[in-house]
Amino acid sequence: MLTAIGIDPNDCIYLIAFGVVEVESLAAWKWFLETLKQGLGIENTYPWTIMTNKQKGLVPAVAQVFLESEHRFCVRHLYSNFQMQFKGENLKNQLWTYARSTTVVRWNENMEKMKVLN
DSSP, rough: OOEEEOOOSSOOEEEEEEEEOSOSSSSHHHHHHHHHHHHTOOOOTTOEEEEEOOOOOOHHHHHHSSTTTTTEEOOOHHHHHHHHSOOOOHHHHHHHHHHHHHHHHHHHHHHHHHHHHO
């Protein structure tokens, strides 16, 4: 099952779309993303940010369907790379606080706190 979720102004998660496919692949993800794009009436992909994990076929499918969109990976995958160089519970907690920032101001504040830690 492939899913697309969103976050509303109250930071609540809601389901936008789902699709059932036989196997997770580039073709399946492209179909899902093209259908999503068409269903939402997205013509200009520039203002959209797509956040994903590194599932099979998903990264190239996003690059092909949402050409001008920002593409970010989920924090769990970011953290797996982060922890190789930056150790400690304080940095881990601050990374997650920083990742949950929902405004630019809050993001900058949390980034400054992380810089102080390391």
